[in-house]
Amino acid sequence: MHDSNTQPIEHYHTIVPRSPEPKRRSRKRLVTAGVALIGLGAGVGAVTTGSDSASTSAPTVTGNFTLYDSAMYQCVPSPGYHDIHNGTRVQVEDDTGKVLGIGELGQGASTGAGACTWNFTVPDVPMHRSIFKIEVSHRGAIAYSNQNLLNGDVHLTLGSLAD
Secondary structure, three states: OOOOOOOOOOOOOOOOOOOOOOOOOOHHHHHHHHHHHHHHHHHHHHHHHOOOOOOOOOOOEEEEEEEEEOOOEOOEOOHHHOOOOOOOEEEEEEOOOOEEEEEEEEEEEEOOOOEEEEEEEEOOOOOOOOEEEEEEOOOOEEEEEHHHHHHOOOEEEEEEOOO
């Protein structure tokens, strides 16, 4: 029964609106869209690089590394430089330390008594920063501008020919 002096108790609930559920898309449409974007990206890369073939828009970094070691003979360094040889890892990082590309030292060529130079290439390095670091083996990274990298102006050295 209901007394005329009493008010019915009302219950209040807070309703928190939910964000709408994302629409589900068919896998077939997503795959088709992905293939179309890849095709478009390949076309842009070809235009950007001026090449007739489909290629990526990220350039290849080229440079050289010279080791000076008075005990070196025919590009075989002394034990203190045992990590420097054909195939040694070359790494390009951005200014935050994120690895952007990995290459390796090529065939070394003697460039005088106690000196050897190795060329290297690091393919597909995105040029989204103004400063980059290049490191050979674990010998410490050297900073270069993206202009240096794009111009092929990358020359690293290690060691000395001091007596």
